[in-house]
Amino acid sequence: MAPQMPDFSQSVKLKYVKLGYQYLVNHFLIFLLIPIMLALSIQALNTSPEEILQLWNSMHLTLVHIICSLFLVIYSLTFFFMSRPRTVYLVDYALFKPPRSLRVSFAGFMEHAKLALFTEPKSVHFQMKILERSGLGEETCLPPAIHYIPPSPNMAHAREEAEFVIFSCMDSLFQKTGLKPKDVDILILNCSLFSPTPSLTAMVINKYKMRSNIKSFNLSGMGCSAGLISIDLAKDLLQYHPNSNAVVISTEILTPNIYLGKERAMLLPNCLFRMGGAAILLSNRRADRRRAKYRLAHVVRTHKGADDKSYRCISQEEDPEGHVGIKLNIDLMAIAGEALKSNITTIGPLVLPASEQILFALSLIGRKIFNSKLKPYIPDFKQAFEHFCIHAGGRAVIDELQKSLQLTEEQVEASRMTLHRFGNTSSSSLWYELSYIESKGRMKKGDRVWQIAFGSGFKCNSAVWKCNRTIKTPVEGPWADCIDKYPVYIPEVVKL
Incomplete structure (x- = not known):
């Protein structure tokens, strides 16, 4: 049995309390300022105009004093507004919807597996067992080159898949937002396993004839959490470039990465990964505030690469x-649990209400001083967020995070249904989940969304969004023609 993700109720670091109380202490002056301002206001209301005039005359202020005071006030206000971080808005996003001709049924997948590994019946049986328990449905899709018998994972077919997925997302994004290709200021694209020359960003720039001074970045080798890394990079760039926008493209090109061997640890990705892609438009322009869907609140990134076991748990070899294939280590879930624990230790003080942090602190103090066997209080993240988008990496990932974060079935519904309908689409899976929530009509103004993703290295990244306006249905996108069918019942085992 593979090691399970650690139970957070049995392992909570003192660092969580320290960060929580640092946050509260940092805001102590704000809480202290409120009663002082109220007292001054009451005193001012009770002071007559004659008393105010008498106080003014007693100060003996000259014109120089008044001018210097006004200059100091204006300078302070200017510095305050100029130093404030720019708000980053998510204007809209577009998702790739594969055509039905690329659908991979269970029967079709197993037939291909038997033909490819006809001398290795044990490997075929292993893939069948994985598929039965994967949580995937019959509508997931693979690129054309993998449908060939035998598969044809060459560079030309990989480029064709990249153009098909990325250009489809970009065309849809331009249509939805009214953005023109020459209006794009920053372009960021993440694709972990396919990194050709010229780069994929160069391919996009060439296709849409974008400006010569566009700032482009191509991220590779960063795993399924690279989508949130791209968001973080875009956020940082938008802080330094006023009145700008950024287009982020997240995808994974599967054609050159199909594994044709028989190693079980490397066959697993074949069973889970499917086609997908997303294009997201971010902006720091005030003019986009009213039409934007979301506002970016926080991005928290955790990297465990300093630990050798974490570094090697997912590797291409x-x-x-x-x-060549992607090897998944047997300790993956345990390592993911440690990364998640570090990540929520950092994000907790930023999002949890003070009541949760105080209860947790009292619980920890009681265990440290009075009785170490007392059950620790686990902060309730459901009080901080209305919606959760957990990376649809596999059924086991969703199950363990639901248990560890004590989430309800409805709160993990978007992740389960995305895995069922589209499979593991790597870094773009979080956006399919967000689209599912919108398509169900559940996204209201002021709602907070927590996106959680894992990636090789090993990384756990989080993004927190706040809904800027109520999202009305029906919603255009990949769920438009099937949202009424969901949620569907997903059995523990689908017998093939």
Whole structure:
């Protein structure tokens, strides 16, 4: 049995309390200022005009004093407004919807597996067991080159898949937002396993004839959490470039990364990963505030690469026969749990209400001083967020996070249904989940969304969004023609 994700109720670091109380102490002056301002206001209301005039005359202020005071006030206000971080808005986003001709049914997948590994019945049986328990449905899609018998994972087909997915997302984004290609200021694209030359961002710039002074970035090798890394990069760039926008593209090109060997640890990605892509328009322009869907509140990134076991838990390598594939270590879930624990330790003080932090602190103090066997208080993240988008990396990932964060079935519904309908689409899966919530009519103005993603390295990244306006249905996108069918019942095992 693979090690399970650690139970957070049995392992909570003192660092959480320290960060929580640092946050409260940092805002202590604000809480202290409120009663002082109220007292001054009451005193001012009770003071007559004659008393105010008498106080003014007693100060003996000259014109120089008044001018210097006004200059100081104006300078302070200017510095305050100029130093404030720029608000980053998510104007809209577009998702790739594969055509039905690329659908991979269970029967079709297993037939291909038997033809590819006809001398390895145990490997075929292993893939069947994985597929039965994967949580995937019959509508997931793979690129054309993988439908060939045998598969044809060459560079030309990989570029065709990249153009098909990325250009479809970009065309849809331009249509939804009214943005023109020459209006794009910043372009960021993340694709972990396919990094050709010229780069994929260069491919996009060439296709849409974008400006020569566009700022473009191509991220590779950063795993399924690279989408939130791209968001963080865009946020930082938008802080330094006023009145600008950024287009973020998240995808994974599967054609060159299909594994043709027989190693079980490397066959698992074949069963889970499917086609997908997303294009997101971010902006720091005040003019986009009213039409934007969301406002970015926080991005928290956790990297455990300093630990050798974490660094090697997901790796691209060759098997003994020379076949290249992605190897998943048996300790993956335990490592993911440690990364998540570090991530929520950091994000907790930023989002949890003071009541939760105080209860947790009292619980920890009681365990440290009075009785170490007392059950610790686990902060309720449901008080901080209305919606959760957990990376649809696999059924086990969703199950363990639901248990660890004590989430309800409805709160993980978007993740389960995205896995069922589209499979693991890597870094774009979070956006399919967000679209599911919108398509169900559940996203209201003021709602907070927590996106959680994991990636090789090992990384756990979070993004917190606040809904800027109520999202009305029906919503255009990949769920438009099937949202009424969901949620569907997903059995523990689908017998093939």
